[in-house]
Amino acid sequence: MGWTIPTTQLAALAAVTFVSVDTIRRLIRNRVERKGCPLPPGPTPLPFLGSVLSVNTEEPFRSYTEWRAKYGDIMYIQLLDMDVVVLNSPSVASDLLEKRSQTYSDRPFIATVNPYGHDSNFAFANYGEHWKLCRRIFHQTFRADAVVSFHPMQLRKARQMILNVMDDPSDYTSHYSTFAAAVTMCSIYDYDPSPRNDQMVSIINNFIEASVPALMPEKAVLLKVFPFLLHIPEWLPGSWMKREARVARELGAKMVEAPYQYIQKRIQSKEDVNPSMVSDHITHMEKLDGSHRSEYEKALKQTSSTAFLGSVETTISLLTTFTLAMVKNPRIWKRAQAEIDTIVGADSLPEFGDRSSLPYADAILRETLRWQPPVPLGAPHTARTSDIYNGLYIPKGATVFGNIWAMSRDETRYPNAEQFLPERFLDSGGMLTDDIPDLVFGFGRRVCPGRHAADASLWIAMVTMLATLDFGHAKDVDGKDIAFEVKYMNGMARHPLAFPCCITPRPHISKASLEQALTK
Numbered sequence: 001m002g003w004t005i006p007t008t009q010l011a012a013l014a015a016v017t018f019v020s021v022d023t024i025r026r027l028i029r030n031r032v033e034r035k036g037c038p039l040p041p042g043p044t045p046l047p048f049l050g051s052v053l054s055v056n057t058e059e060p061f062r063s064y065t066e067w068r069a070k071y072g073d074i075m076y077i078q079l080l081d082m083d084v085v086v087l088n089s090p091s092v093a094s095d096l097l098e099k100r101s102q103t104y105s106d107r108p109f110i111a112t113v114n115p116y117g118h119d120s121n122f123a124f125a126n127y128g129e130h131w132k133l134c135r136r137i138f139h140q141t142f143r144a145d146a147v148v149s150f151h152p153m154q155l156r157k158a159r160q161m162i163l164n165v166m167d168d169p170s171d172y173t174s175h176y177s178t179f180a181a182a183v184t185m186c187s188i189y190d191y192d193p194s195p196r197n198d199q200m201v202s203i204i205n206n207f208i209e210a211s212v213p214a215l216m217p218e219k220a221v222l223l224k225v226f227p228f229l230l231h232i233p234e235w236l237p238g239s240w241m242k243r244e245a246r247v248a249r250e251l252g253a254k255m256v257e258a259p260y261q262y263i264q265k266r267i268q269s270k271e272d273v274n275p276s277m278v279s280d281h282i283t284h285m286e287k288l289d290g291s292h293r294s295e296y297e298k299a300l301k302q303t304s305s306t307a308f309l310g311s312v313e314t315t316i317s318l319l320t321t322f323t324l325a326m327v328k329n330p331r332i333w334k335r336a337q338a339e340i341d342t343i344v345g346a347d348s349l350p351e352f353g354d355r356s357s358l359p360y361a362d363a364i365l366r367e368t369l370r371w372q373p374p375v376p377l378g379a380p381h382t383a384r385t386s387d388i389y390n391g392l393y394i395p396k397g398a399t400v401f402g403n404i405w406a407m408s409r410d411e412t413r414y415p416n417a418e419q420f421l422p423e424r425f426l427d428s429g430g431m432l433t434d435d436i437p438d439l440v441f442g443f444g445r446r447v448c449p450g451r452h453a454a455d456a457s458l459w460i461a462m463v464t465m466l467a468t469l470d471f472g473h474a475k476d477v478d479g480k481d482i483a484f485e486v487k488y489m490n491g492m493a494r495h496p497l498a499f500p501c502c503i504t505p506r507p508h509i510s511k512a513s514l515e516q517a518l519t520k
């Protein structure tokens with residue numbers, strides 16, 4: 001189209017001008033505030049572009065992890081107009097994100113968050129009163145001692161998942177997805193989704209599909225540089241972003257409202273409801289007066305929809321990674337099965353009460369989290385004020401990442417880090433060490449508030465799979481292993497795509513025995 005070339009040139013010119021002006025402004029400001037302290041070491045930036053051409057844009061954590069050898073545990077990287085500080089060790093992450101959490105608990109501005117309906121996601125919220133209220137609501141339901149009340153439901157869902165896998169093993173990732181969605185929706189809305197084509201789950205997935213790609217840096221930078229893209233009338237060419245954002249916002253509003261209305265109606269019609277985050281808080285909210293009540297309701301709606309978004313993809317990612325590790329390492333699932341058979345008995349299924357007696361199963365869970373952390377760079381924090389750390393200057397507004405990937409690949413803590421070795425979490429007597437890889441859940445005041453629920457869901461799902469299933473390579477017509485290459489994709493969480501494998505019930509496990517266990 002005729003207008004494309006001049007518009008593209010204009011766009012490039014405007015982008016360069018924007019980045020140039022902003023870079024010069026930052027350089028002047030930094031020089032004044034630095035008080036002679038250097039920035040942390042890092043790659044030499046190109047004028048205006050910074051190091052954007054040297055970073056692996058799909059998986060930036062890989063570039064940052066490679067650069068650690070040269071620049072150390074704290075690095076500064078300029079990416080276009082952004083100051084990025086990457087923390088490569090747990091001790092530096094703890095020094096800044098935990099011990100100086102007053103400074104580092106905010107989130108950076110991402111231009112596409114609000115226009116695409118993510119303003120209802122409190123994981124993106126600025127550090128402030130609204131975020132604190134959301135965290136408080138979340139904490140009451142998902143703190144360590146409260147999530148125990150979800151154990152019976154998690155156990156039931158894990159066993160149902162095995163039945164689904166036995167019915168249709170080739171579609172295993174969709175059964176993991178059903179498990180993750182069911183556990184989350186039951187604990188938040190007392191809503192039990194159907195295994196396939198559930199209407200409520202579709203509403204949420206539609207929003208994820210429409211909005212998550214917009215969070216990628218390419219789109220966010222585009223909108224930051226050209227905010228007018230959201231103001232072009234929809235009938236004009238070039239209005240694609242405005243239309244895309246409008247659709248995402250509409251889906252976002254539906255995602256927040258539909259499950260909330262579902263549980264609210266059930267409470268109003270005095271149905272029996274199980275304890276869940278929303279039902280518990282609706283009851284509490286009724287005691288509040290007008291203005292507090294509407295603020296509380298807004299926070300409750302946002303907290304509940306954020307919980308779903310935070311939970312499902314991370315859980316699916318880890319269960320698929322676990323399956324991959326089992327298929328590649330039969331020695332490991334056989335050892336876990338021997339432990340389960342000895343402690344629980346081959347004719348019973350594991351329960352939460354068995355956990356402390358099954359250290360090897362726990363070591364497998366820890367190693368799954370460490371080996372392929374689903375959020376390898378964590379969520380970005382930002383510096384609310386400029387800071388000096390060990391004589392290094394951190395500019396106000398810098399985006400700060402705890403590089404979980406680098407920490408999980410630290411060869412001094414995890415020798416042969418690329419290998420899947422649960423034994424690294426056991427001492428010589430076969431008991432669990434005190435190395436818990438909780439860094440995969442992030443840092444400081446923004447640490448994942450769903451980590452206790454996630455830990456329980458993952459443990460019961462993995463231990464029930466180990467007790468009931470064997471894992472192997474899929475075979476071709478000649479009985480040879482089908483070779484495959486695993487691809488990880490980035491979305492809400494980094495997750496492996498499904499790969500061919502053969503998941504079969506152990507010889508003594510039958511559908512009837514599982515169905516019977518479910519009726520107990």
Ligand code: HEM
Nearest residue numbers: 123307310311314315375378379441442443446448450454
């Ligand atoms: C399954 C494994 C999970 C992993 C690996 C994981 C990881 C993370 C990470 C790295 C962060 C960012 C922390 C930071 O900013 O430093 C985070 C935040 C968050 N996670 Fe999780 N998560 C998991 C499961 C869950 C579950 C089950 C829920 C809900 C029940 C949840 C809800 C959240 C929320 C609401 C936040 C935002 C917190 C805030 O900004 O204050 N996550 N998670």
